[in-house]
Every structure is written in C-alpha cells, then in structure tokens.
Amino acid sequence: MTDFSDTPATITPDDAFAKISGATATYSEISYGRLNYQLSPVKHWYRMSQPSTSYNFSTYATHKAYISEAMQLAAADVNFSSSESVVVLTNPDATAFPAGPTFVVYPGSGITANGHEFLNAITSGHDLNTWNSIWLNHEGGHSLGLVDLYAYQKTDPSKPWSDSCA
Numbered sequence: 001m002t003d004f005s006d007t008p009a010t011i012t013p014d015d016a017f018a019k020i021s022g023a024t025a026t027y028s029e030i031s032y033g034r035l036n037y038q039l040s041p042v043k044h045w046y047r048m049s050q051p052s053t054s055y056n057f058s059t060y061a062t063h064k065a066y067i068s069e070a071m072q073l074a075a076a077d078v079n080f081s082s083s084e085s086v087v088v089l090t091n092p093d094a095t096a097f098p099a100g101p102t103f104v105v106y107p108g109s110g111i112t113a114n115g116h117e118f119l120n121a122i123t124s125g126h127d128l129n130t131w132n133s134i135w136l137n138h139e140g141g142h143s144l145g146l147v148d149l150y151a152y153q154k155t156d157p158s159k160p161w162s163d164s165c166a
Contacts, residue, residue, distance in 0.1 A: 001044060002070050003091040006051035013043035016089055020124075022133035023140065030137075037140065039087070046073035052096035057123060063103050064111060067121045071113050080113035085143055086121040087136065089128075097125035100135070102142035 001016055003009040009016070020039070027037040048055070048069060057063045070088045071080065080086070090097050103121040110117040120143040128135050142148075 001042070001046060001089045001091075002048050002073070003045045004048050004050070004052040004094060006053065007091055007094040007096070008047075009045045009091045010093060013041075013045060016092065017041045017043060019092065019128055019132045020087070020089065020136045023136035026133060026137050027140070040083070042074055042077050044074075044077065045091070046070060048073070052091075052094040055096065057097065057101050057125075060105070063101065063123070064105075067103055067123060068111050071111060075113065080118070081116050083116070083118075085140075086111075086118055088121060088123045090124045092124065092126060092128040095126050097123075099127045100125035100139060102139045104143060 001009070001013055017039075024037050024039060027035045048066075055062065055066050057066065067086065067088055071078075071086060090100060100123045103123065105119050107117065107119060110119045111121065112118070122136065122139045122143060124135060124139075131138070
C-alpha cells in the first residue's frame with residue numbers, strides 16, 4: 001500500500017484492503033471453484049519517495065520503477081519468494097493515477113525480489129473508489145493473460161486516442 005507526501009492516505013489500511021478483498025470470492029464464483037486467488041495483504045501505508053505527480057504508468061520503465069520502489073519499501077516486512085504476483089494498492093485518493101494498470105513482461109525483464117523474478121504486478125489508481133474489488137478481478141484477469149475486448153469505433157481516424165465505446 002503506497003501513499004505520497006502530496007496525497008497521504010486518509011483511510012486505514014484495513015479500509016483500503018476491504019475495497020479489494022471481495023475479488024477472491026468473485027474469482028472463485030466465476031471459475032466454478034477452480035481458481036483460488038489468495039491475497040496476503042501487508043496492511044501498512046508505505047510512503048513513496050516522490051509526490052504522486054512525479055510518477056506515471058505511461059511507459060514500461062516508469063511503471064516498473066514505481067512497482068520496484070514500492071516493493072523495496074515493503075521488503076523489510078514481506079518475503080516475496082513464495083508469491084506469484086504483486087498488487088500495489090495505491091492510495092485511492094491520489095488523483096494523479098486515474099486508473100491502475102497491469103504490468104506484464106517477459107522473463108528477464110521483470111522485477112526481482114527475494115531471488116524471485118516477478119513477471120506481473122497490478123497497480124491501482126483513483127478508479128478503485130468506483131470499481132472496488134471488481135477492479136482487481138479486471139486487472140488480475142490481464143495478469144492471467146486476458147485482454148480487453150471492448151466494442152469501439154474510431155471517431156477520428158487521425159487520432160488513435162479518440163476511440164469511444166460503441
């Protein structure tokens with residue numbers, strides 16, 4: 001769980017974890033009991049070294065740096081060697097992060113902690129306030145290899161960012 005000097009967490013770690021804890025039951029239900037998604041939370045806010053506005057998730061390098069710093073801050077309290085993935089729960093009041101993406105990479109380009117290379121991690125954003133645990137199901141699905149399948153149409157072919165839902 002990360003917060004920042006410009007947006008310190010105002011909710012307790014228990015309240016933050018409560019926003020995502022329902023994801024395990026949803027995974028169990030939609031997989032007919034075949035997926036056992038276990039969360040092992042560290043209920044502590046770790047203060048990142050920079051203000052929230054100094055971070056961004058727009059590139060592989062900046063997203064990896066953010067996750068790496070968060071994991072380094074938690075390293076004294078967490079043994080990452082038995083984990084398969086990491087969820088960095090960003091202070092949901094930090095509006096510098098409108099949405100939290102999934103980080104998925106190939107072997108050799110991941111994040112190493114406790115001698116284990118992580119090829120995927122999930123980071124939350126301000127949208128956690130709207131989506132709660134469904135956010136983790138959505139982003140966790142990406143870490144399992146599922147892609148977004150949205151119906152869309154180009155509103156302006158010269159601007160690829162202008163896609164809108166149909």
